[in-house]
Amino acid sequence: MTTTDDSRARIQWVSQNHQLIPYADATVSIMAPGLTFAALVFEGFRAYWNADKGELSIFRLEDHLKRFDYSISVIEMDQPPSADTITKDILDTLKANEFREDTYIRAQVYVDDWGSMLATGPVASSVICRPRARVASFETGQKFIVSSWRRNGENASPSRIKASGNYLNSRLAGLDAKRQGAGGAVLLNEDGTVSEGPGGCLFLLRDGEFITPDVTSGILESITRDTILKIAPPLGIPMVERKVGRTELYLAEEAFYCGTGQEIMPITAFDNRPVGNGVPGPLTRKLQSHYDDIVRGRSPEYGHWLTPVYGA
Ligand code: PMP
Numbered sequence: 001m002t003t004t005d006d007s008r009a010r011i012q013w014v015s016q017n018h019q020l021i022p023y024a025d026a027t028v029s030i031m032a033p034g035l036t037f038a039a040l041v042f043e044g045f046r047a048y049w050n051a052d053k054g055e056l057s058i059f060r061l062e063d064h065l066k067r068f069d070y071s072i073s074v075i076e077m078d079q080p081p082s083a084d085t086i087t088k089d090i091l092d093t094l095k096a097n098e099f100r101e102d103t104y105i106r107a108q109v110y111v112d113d114w115g116s117m118l119a120t121g122p123v124a125s126s127v128i129c130r131p132r133a134r135v136a137s138f139e140t141g142q143k144f145i146v147s148s149w150r151r152n153g154e155n156a157s158p159s160r161i162k163a164s165g166n167y168l169n170s171r172l173a174g175l176d177a178k179r180q181g182a183g184g185a186v187l188l189n190e191d192g193t194v195s196e197g198p199g200g201c202l203f204l205l206r207d208g209e210f211i212t213p214d215v216t217s218g219i220l221e222s223i224t225r226d227t228i229l230k231i232a233p234p235l236g237i238p239m240v241e242r243k244v245g246r247t248e249l250y251l252a253e254e255a256f257y258c259g260t261g262q263e264i265m266p267i268t269a270f271d272n273r274p275v276g277n278g279v280p281g282p283l284t285r286k287l288q289s290h291y292d293d294i295v296r297g298r299s300p301e302y303g304h305w306l307t308p309v310y311g312a
Pocket of ligand 1: 044170196197198199200201219220221222223224225258259260261
């Protein structure tokens, strides 16, 4: 895991093939199909520290594991670990490292050892956790550009699954943005409508309602996106899933990017055209604050989305 802070040095224990081992002892074969042919799927989770309760809670664990199972089944692997086994690996790893702060968890299932492009085993797995604070751009927002790369399509390398192979496309778009001095990229799909960013989904405010590309627009079925679609209407903020045209980016009154890592990150410009006044908008701020209450256990009606780690 590449980190920009000191979190790597604080990882003591990881789980590999359901055993806790020191991070430095984890190994993968250099001929593993997981590495050579991207026969690897993963999930990224966040666990939030609640100082009042002295508890660390994983957000929407079951939903991430459901998507994990789905991703695994699409790329085909022999006897992959069950959701219960991965849950145990995650809880064991968090507890072994004794993290009492916001933490990011990455679970991977991959084909290890040596094999062809079609190898479906031997299947290996890993879980790694690291401290990860909220990103600074949660407050400041980021400028995005529309990348000239197209999103990998449903019939080529489906975006709906969280497979490492899809992230080559994300990497190209992300590097495109970086070269242009932007903080993020928008990918259009093969049909030319808006899909998502390299590692998150998009929402745009138009005429009092947020629109977001639908699940056939070439997106990962994001759990944060689903969370926002569920929590916004009770606040009186309408949400619409539909095809989104590129010019709608330039007409947006507010916009944000979302994902487990970024949570809800305001977008302040698309292609150097300011979104609204060029600063994070009030409805985006309202959603951020509500999201924060939910992930930190301050909204009892959404308590079922939190899995306690130490009290488990
Ligand atoms: N799209 C892509 C391509 C992603 O990598 C991610 C991050 N997992 C997302 C969307 C957001 O998904 P989630 O909210 O489930 O983290």
